[in-house]
Amino acid sequence: MAYDSDSDGSVDADLMALLMASRAPPPPPPPDTKVLKSAHHIFDNSIDVALNRDATYAAAEKIYTAMKTRNYSTQTWASHDLHPGVGKVGFETEEDVVAAVFLIDLLNFSFWSLRGEEERFGVQYVGKKQTGYWSLCAAVRRALDEGIPITSPYLWVDEQAFTLEMARYVFRSETEEEMPLLEARVECMREAGRVLCEEYDGHFVNMIKEAGQSAVNLVLLVVEKFSCFRDEQRFEGKRVTFYKRAQILVADLWACFNATSYGTFPDITALTMFADYRIPQILQSLGCLWYSPGLETAIMRKQLIPSGSAWEIQIRGCSIWCVELIRRRIIEMHPEVGEGMNAVLLDFYLYDAAKEMEARGGGGLPHHRTRSIWY
Numbered sequence: 001m002a003y004d005s006d007s008d009g010s011v012d013a014d015l016m017a018l019l020m021a022s023r024a025p026p027p028p029p030p031p032d033t034k035v036l037k038s039a040h041h042i043f044d045n046s047i048d049v050a051l052n053r054d055a056t057y058a059a060a061e062k063i064y065t066a067m068k069t070r071n072y073s074t075q076t077w078a079s080h081d082l083h084p085g086v087g088k089v090g091f092e093t094e095e096d097v098v099a100a101v102f103l104i105d106l107l108n109f110s111f112w113s114l115r116g117e118e119e120r121f122g123v124q125y126v127g128k129k130q131t132g133y134w135s136l137c138a139a140v141r142r143a144l145d146e147g148i149p150i151t152s153p154y155l156w157v158d159e160q161a162f163t164l165e166m167a168r169y170v171f172r173s174e175t176e177e178e179m180p181l182l183e184a185r186v187e188c189m190r191e192a193g194r195v196l197c198e199e200y201d202g203h204f205v206n207m208i209k210e211a212g213q214s215a216v217n218l219v220l221l222v223v224e225k226f227s228c229f230r231d232e233q234r235f236e237g238k239r240v241t242f243y244k245r246a247q248i249l250v251a252d253l254w255a256c257f258n259a260t261s262y263g264t265f266p267d268i269t270a271l272t273m274f275a276d277y278r279i280p281q282i283l284q285s286l287g288c289l290w291y292s293p294g295l296e297t298a299i300m301r302k303q304l305i306p307s308g309s310a311w312e313i314q315i316r317g318c319s320i321w322c323v324e325l326i327r328r329r330i331i332e333m334h335p336e337v338g339e340g341m342n343a344v345l346l347d348f349y350l351y352d353a354a355k356e357m358e359a360r361g362g363g364g365l366p367h368h369r370t371r372s373i374w375y
């Protein structure tokens, strides 16, 4: 660039402005949960889990057709009786619903049991024994029906009113088996209660407002404020993030409110699949996910796979990446779906399909067994 100056030696104002602008710091990158980057890094470095491209492409077509046929949308979320919703018993206001969604996703982990269907943990509610994730939703509804303010963070921090015994009562089972990790669940409630009462006037809606209708900002705020949502590990020398419960919390708000009100998140497409133990199971049954013989045998034998182990991280990361490839393939083959085909709806569909597959008598490998508060 030629250095230009007037006869009196003053540097041309426009040139100065250009020089100053060129030295201005670059704009900060947009907020990013780094979950998709983590999944790609894990996939690139996995030796015990691989993806089968042909099966993934075939699954994409099958899933697209099924979702189209069922008109799968955010409405499907509200159609589940046990999900909170304005107007349902115990939920007068939108704030009541947000408080319940927060509690459900604060505790939305590790329901699996090594016992048989009859002996496994279950919650009796309106005449039906609910197991797994639905047992949590049923226990919350049952507590509210009994006049227990279980969705109030002020209760969670009150160690006299909300004792471990009371938690045992609220989450009581129809069988001998207690809800898994009950003490850990109480600790999650204590921590979340302290943060919400001290910083957010006891209401999660105030965190939603602070995140300014950004799904990514809300995920990042939740993992910043609550250690029990900070679902991250180290793999092959890098920090990898999954943020499963933080992401599903935002996704459930988006679905529950049909992308309006407290569910308004224009950047919902930035969320990934939620790395739990059901989605890998159905991806494996579709032939998309392949396991090394050692890992497949461990899963088949229902052996415990430690949280944070290389096997577990590869299962979670490759599953997230597989769903991303399915999403891209669907958009490539059906451009008309556009942004409407996001990882959240794909995930919800896959979870419901996994549960239907289980109800029909399973088929395929059992899901992997990792006991943790992350999923």
Ligand SMILES: Nc1nc2c(c(CN[C@H]3C=C[C@H](O)[C@@H]3O)cn2[C@@H]2O[C@H](COP(=O)(O)O)[C@@H](O)[C@H]2O)c(=O)[nH]1
Binding pocket: 076, 077, 080, 108, 109, 110, 111, 112, 131, 132, 133, 134, 273, 274, 275, 276, 277, 278, 279, 347, 348, 349, 351, 352, 375
């Ligand atoms: N990736 C993903 N994981 C999900 C869900 C849900 C429920 N979401 C509802 C909301 C909208 C959908 O339509 C669903 O009806 C629970 N989970 C996880 O599964 C495990 C529980 O399994 P099981 O023990 O068999 O109930 C446990 O780790 C739990 O955290 C999901 O949607 N996606």
